[in-house]
Amino acid sequence: MSSAAGPTRRRRPPLLVVVVSAVTIAVFALPLAGLLGRASWSTLIDDLTTPDAVDSLRLSLICSLAATALSVLFGLPLAWLLARVEFPGRSLARGLVLLPLVLPPVVGGVALLSAFSRRGILGEHLYDWFGLQLTFTTAGAILAETFVALPFFVITVEAGLRSMDRRYEDVASSLGADRWTVFRRVTLPLVAPSLVAGAVLSWARALGEFGATITFAGNIIGRTQTLPLAVYLQLESDPDTAIALSLVLLVVSLTVIVSLRDRWLGAS
Amino acid sequence: MMNATMKATAILVVLAVALTGCGSDDDAVSDTTAPQTAAATADESTAAATPAVAGTITVSAAASLTGVFTTLEEAFTAANPDATIDINFGSSGQLSTQIQSGAPADLAAFADEAPMAVLDKAGLLAGPAEIFARNQLVIVTKPGNPKGISSLADLATAGIISLCADTAPCGKFANQALASAAVSIPENSVTRGQDVKATLTAVAQGDAEAAIVYVTDAAASGDSVATVEIPEADNVVAKYPIAVLGSTQNIELAEAFMAFVLSDDGQAALGDAGFLSK
Numbered sequence A: 001m002s003s004a005a006g007p008t009r010r011r012r013p014p015l016l017v018v019v020v021s022a023v024t025i026a027v028f029a030l031p032l033a034g035l036l037g038r039a040s041w042s043t044l045i046d047d048l049t050t051p052d053a054v055d056s057l058r059l060s061l062i063c064s065l066a067a068t069a070l071s072v073l074f075g076l077p078l079a080w081l082l083a084r085v086e087f088p089g090r091s092l093a094r095g096l097v098l099l100p101l102v103l104p105p106v107v108g109g110v111a112l113l114s115a116f117s118r119r120g121i122l123g124e125h126l127y128d129w130f131g132l133q134l135t136f137t138t139a140g141a142i143l144a145e146t147f148v149a150l151p152f153f154v155i156t157v158e159a160g161l162r163s164m165d166r167r168y169e170d171v172a173s174s175l176g177a178d179r180w181t182v183f184r185r186v187t188l189p190l191v192a193p194s195l196v197a198g199a200v201l202s203w204a205r206a207l208g209e210f211g212a213t214i215t216f217a218g219n220i221i222g223r224t225q226t227l228p229l230a231v232y233l234q235l236e237s238d239p240d241t242a243i244a245l246s247l248v249l250l251v252v253s254l255t256v257i258v259s260l261r262d263r264w265l266g267a268s
Numbered sequence B: 001m002m003n004a005t006m007k008a009t010a011i012l013v014v015l016a017v018a019l020t021g022c023g024s025d026d027d028a029v030s031d032t033t034a035p036q037t038a039a040a041t042a043d044e045s046t047a048a049a050t051p052a053v054a055g056t057i058t059v060s061a062a063a064s065l066t067g068v069f070t071t072l073e074e075a076f077t078a079a080n081p082d083a084t085i086d087i088n089f090g091s092s093g094q095l096s097t098q099i100q101s102g103a104p105a106d107l108a109a110f111a112d113e114a115p116m117a118v119l120d121k122a123g124l125l126a127g128p129a130e131i132f133a134r135n136q137l138v139i140v141t142k143p144g145n146p147k148g149i150s151s152l153a154d155l156a157t158a159g160i161i162s163l164c165a166d167t168a169p170c171g172k173f174a175n176q177a178l179a180s181a182a183v184s185i186p187e188n189s190v191t192r193g194q195d196v197k198a199t200l201t202a203v204a205q206g207d208a209e210a211a212i213v214y215v216t217d218a219a220a221s222g223d224s225v226a227t228v229e230i231p232e233a234d235n236v237v238a239k240y241p242i243a244v245l246g247s248t249q250n251i252e253l254a255e256a257f258m259a260f261v262l263s264d265d266g267q268a269a270l271g272d273a274g275f276l277s278k
Helices: A015-038 A040-050 A051-084 A090-101 A107-118 A123-130 A138-163 A167-174 A180-208 A211-216 A227-237 A239-265 B002-020 B062-079 B091-098 B113-121 B154-158 B168-182 B194-204 B217-222 B251-260 B262-271
Strands: B054-063 B083-090 B107-110 B130-141 B161-164 B190-195 B210-213 B226-228 B237-244
Touching: A015 A239, A040 A239, A040 B251, A051 A090, A051 A227, A090 A138, A107 A123, A107 A138, A123 A227, A138 A180, A167 A180, A180 A239, A211 A227, A211 B194, A211 B210, A227 A239, A239 B130, B054 B062, B054 B091, B054 B194, B054 B251, B062 B194, B062 B217, B062 B251, B062 B262, B083 B091, B083 B168, B083 B251, B091 B107, B091 B113, B107 B251, B113 B168, B113 B237, B130 B168, B130 B217, B130 B251, B130 B262, B154 B168, B154 B190, B154 B194, B161 B168, B161 B194, B168 B210, B168 B237, B190 B194, B194 B210, B194 B217, B210 B217, B210 B237, B226 B251, B237 B251
Parallel strands: B054 B083, B054 B107, B161 B190, B161 B210
Antiparallel strands: B107 B237, B130 B210, B130 B226, B130 B237
């Protein structure tokens, strides 16, 4: 953290600030504490190893990792373009790609349906020409998760690219390196922290996706029933398993946040 | 300068995401008022036969009652202008669990006796439950039935089939009907919806080939789906109980609305929607 604010003074913070902060932290800690309290610890391992639970854990892992890979593959060139190249409509392009950040996920699912279902504007042709159906498939779940996760990657990496010192790139070019070499040997290492942060954020977002997945890919055990869907639908029939799965998601999310803390607030 | 601005923007974006809730969207599909379908014949005069009641009650009603209970609510409040009836539609299993967890409701109307029996056993009912309607299952397909489905057996090979979750009465009954017909649909072809409306939407709006829902839901969907009958031998009769809950704050209004549902006019509206008589 920058210490350019002047000499630090050893004074107690204002009481009101402390009280409000304590209340806020308590409000956020209570749900976690509640979950830990309601969990059935003695049956935890059994609950997590039921066939449906294993299916949803496996699916979540596969889909979220695939969505992250796609986000990196497609997000990196886009982030580079948005950060480096001035082109007409750049703001609009950025707005479109970042839209899923604020769009309610189920709306995203409906939008995906209107584009990629068998009656959708593109999906219709995919089905008629190639017999390809994305809805109710694992690929569809990956698509839904990528739709919501990629913007996280793009926004993080674009920020990193904008804030890095470009003189290194210029020097490398002047020394004779071609653009790809400059990108590979100079740019990428310099934005590596943003790349990692972006990938981790988009992975966490993909893992937790519910609305778009259930709307577009449906809820098929072993095929599209990822962790959040399993939790939601098993809450009635098997609450102990649902809570055990919730704990898994909670622990993962907490780890992500804690590990990213320095990345967000530290210098890039 | 740009450094700080981009960071601030990024942090704001993360906060915005947290606010929009990238987690569960459980108000996604249920709790929406369905379009009006069969003309309601619920006569206001029956609702006004007893002295007008006042106040507000919350009714937890099965999703399959969306259309008809909205109609009944409108008729009742037209005759009793000081009464407000808020209806919470959802899967009967979910609603029953909510009530057991202390959700405030005055009246419960479910699609199966089992979730009501659970409430009774837990001592949560103010009075005995009464059956007010019955329903049966039907197969719905895309308009025109492109896959030529003519029986439950055809569902095993038709593609993606939409069924209700096991904890929803329609899911439990669909499982029973399939078992009775000795049909087994491969698990990776079955998508489970959290209530009967979501289940039907997968066919009406999505790419599921067919679904097993109630006759009344198929009727409410009109032309957006085609129907295939399930033979009586395999079909299931769902009995719909209604009861006043012990946690009610307005027992007169709750009992009045329950009486209205059980009255001739309430029954006529239910019949128009496709329900079998009680």
